[in-house]
Amino acid sequence: MDRLIYTAVSGMNASMNRERVIASNMANAQTVGFKAEILQATPTTLEGPQLEVRALSSSEVSAASMKAGGLNRTNLPLDIAMQGDAMLAVQAMDGQESYTRRGDLSITVTGVLQNGDGLPVIGQSGPITVPAGSKVSIGPDGGVLVSDPDTPDAAPQVLDKVKLVSTAGTKIAKDIAGQFRVPNGGILPVDENAQVIPGALEQSNVNPSEVLTEMIAAQRLFDMRTKLVKTAGDLDEAGSRLMRLD
C-alpha cells in the first residue's frame, strides 16, 4: 500500500518547525546583535530496489544569517558595534571562548568588563578587569581606554584591547546559549585591523517585513501539506473500498 501519507506528514512537521524558527526570529527583532536563523529543508531519499519516489523532508537550522544589522547610535561610551565580519570574543559560561556581535558592554562592581549577556569580554590575555572608580571608554580599534577621575586633563591610558576576531573562512555556529562558536572546538584568529564604532549598537538583523512574508509562506505551505495528508487518506480509503465485496 502507498505510504504517501508519511511523506506528507514529514512535510507538515517541517512546516511547523519552520514556523517556530520564524517565530523565534520575529521575537528577537529587537535583541542587540541578534543574527537570524536560517532553516533549511533537505529531502531524505530512501534508496532501495523500488522506485525512488519517497523524499521525506527533514529540516534543520543550517546557520545564522550573518547579514549586518542596522546601527543605532546610543552615544554611551561602553556601547560598541563591530564593523565588517569581526566578532567580539567573550568567555562563555563553561569558560570556553565564544563569539558575539552583541556589544552593549558594562562594568560589574568587581571591575569585570562584560557584554549584555553577562559574559566577560576577552582581552589580550583573558577577561578584562578595569581599576575601580576609573572612567572607561572603548576606542575605534577596540582599545580599552581608562582615565583616572582625579586627573581629568590627563590623556586616557590604554589598559587592554578587546579581542576582535575574523570569521572569514571559518565555519561558526550558535551554541545552546545563542553565542557563536567554532563547531568541534577551536578559536578564531585575532583580526588586527578590525574596527568598532564606539557609541553605537548593532540592531538585530531580522527584517520584520521579510519575516512576515516568510511566515505567511510557511503557513500556506503547511495548509497545502495538510491537504496532501487528507488526499493520501482519501486515496487509501478509496483503495480499501474497492476491495470490499458489498
Add this chain to the structure above:
Amino acid sequence: MPSSALQVARTGLEAQDTRMRVIANNLANVSTTAFKRDRANFETLAYQDTRVAGAQSSTETAYATGLNLGTGVAVQSTTRMETQGSLQTTGNAFDLALDGDGYFQIQMPGGQLGYTRAGNFSRTAEGQLVTSQGYPVQPGITVPEGATSITVSDDGTVSAQLAGQSEPTQLGQITIASFTNPVALQAASDNFMLETAGSGPAQIGIAGEQGRGHVRQGMLEASNVNVVEELVDMIETQRAYEINSKMISAVDEMLRNANQTL
C-alpha cells in the same frame, strides 16, 4: 511539540509588553526633575539543541550542521541611561543642579540614606535644608533666621549673609556621593536611588573633585527623556507586538486547518 511556535511568539509578546511599560514610564517622567530614562535590554532564550553540529552521524562522519531551535526572547534587564539632563535656570536660591556625575545624599525616614540628583530643595521653619518630601540633606545645612543672599558655590559650600555681619558666614558644605557602578543603583520612588551590592558603597567627596560634578545654584537638571526618541521606540515596540501577534494567529490558523481537514 506542534504548538511550540505559539509559545515562542508568546515570549515575543511578553517582551514587547514589558518594553512598552518601560517606554510608558520614561514618557510619564518627561518632566520629572533629574529623571534618567531606562532602556530595555533583550536577550535570546536558550536554544534547544536537538542535534549538535559536529555530533557523530555514523562511525566515520559527523553532522555538518546542528538543529538549534530558539525558544524566544525575554527582557533581560533595564539599563538606566546616566546621561546628563539639560540644566534649566530657575533663579531659586535653593534649587541645586549637579553638572557632572554624583548624587546628593538625603537622610530618609528610618535612617536609610537615599541618593538623588533632584536638587529642588527648600528650607523648613527651623531653617533646615530639605527635599520636597521634607527629608533633610546630608550633611545637614541649617540656615539661620534672617539670613540673606544665600549662595552655594561650585564645590557645594553654602554661605549666607547674616544680620549685623559684614562678611558672609559659611553654613556648611554639601558633599557629593559617587558610586563605582551607578547603573546598579536601585531606583526608588520620589526620585531616590538606593545603594545595592552591585553599585558598591557610596564614596563621599567634594563636588568637582575626583570626577564628581559641580554644584550649580539656581538651576535644576531636567529629565533626560527625549520625547521623539521615545515615540520612535514606542512605534517600533507596537509594530513588533503586532507581528508577534500575527504569528500567533498564523499558527492558530495552521492548527485549525489541520484539525478541520484531517
